[in-house]
Amino acid sequence: MIPRLSSQAHQAGAACPQISSFPWYERIRTAFLIEPGGEDRTPHETFDNDVNSRGKRDRVRVLHNFDRAASIYDSTRSLPDSVMNAVVDAISAELRGSRLVLDAGVGTGRFAGPLRNRGLAVVGLDVSRAMLSEARRKSAADLVRGELLTMPFVNGAFDSCLMIHVLHLVESPTRLLSEIGRVCKSKVLSLAESSDYVSVRENYIRLLTQAGYSWGDLSEQKLTTIVAPTLLKEVISYPVVRKADDDIEYFRNRMSAVTWDVPAEVHERIIRELSSSLGGRVFSFRTTVRLAKWSAVQLRDADLGSAR
């Protein structure tokens, strides 16, 4: 399996090592690695041996929801080309010198693909077959189907790691950080995004809280306020125009993880309230994307306190 190099990377003389040249490759190959165009042979039970039952329930939710979202995921998350290029440039500049990079929760390969085209050797780990098959279609990375909380990699297998939009999905963020700190030797990168408007998501969470439910939202953005990154720099700030109706529809269809466990009656009431207060409105605002960097050791030993 030879990582693809973009013509630009070829010209620059960059070279990706082959994943098969790493000593731990054989150990995971038969059980976990999805060969390009090949079948994923990993049985579901593979992930059920060494985690507690809460973890299993959590993963079933993730599987169910991401398997159903895979085909539309990119359209809901896509960034304008100029923004995406700036973000990928900033990430790849920080990853320069890393022989092997893990994209933990690679999804459809939104970042792994462009990083690979810049000559970086990226391994993508994810539990959702459907998300991985989107990533495979794009040849985004060497892909491993596996569990983030019990990663199938030896200690220090990777130089660097990406963790983008995954922290809020796992049952134990502390465990995820410690796993990332275990398999990664040097640095961990993420994106912290913020906007100067009150989103449909924030309104949904407010109404959910008023209804007596809680959403423990530990995002990568929030992590930057709990564990001080060694680097936190603005990559780009850009204008966004958004129809509230599109976001309400996304929530109505329970595409956001915030909605997954909300009882039908509460969910429907919140959607009605959102439609009557925000329906038909168009928001113009700015979104700022920051690049955050931590050392692997920092995250391995992170104390998240009450943030789970």
Ligand SMILES: C[S@@+](CC[C@H](N)C(=O)[O-])C[C@H]1O[C@@H](n2cnc3c(N)ncnc32)[C@H](O)[C@@H]1O
């Ligand atoms: C919101 S998507 C983010 C994907 C990608 N990082 C991006 O920013 O486009 C989160 C991904 O994490 C995966 N995921 C969530 N929990 C997981 C777990 N416990 N083990 C493995 N993958 C998991 C999901 O299947 C999904 O593909």
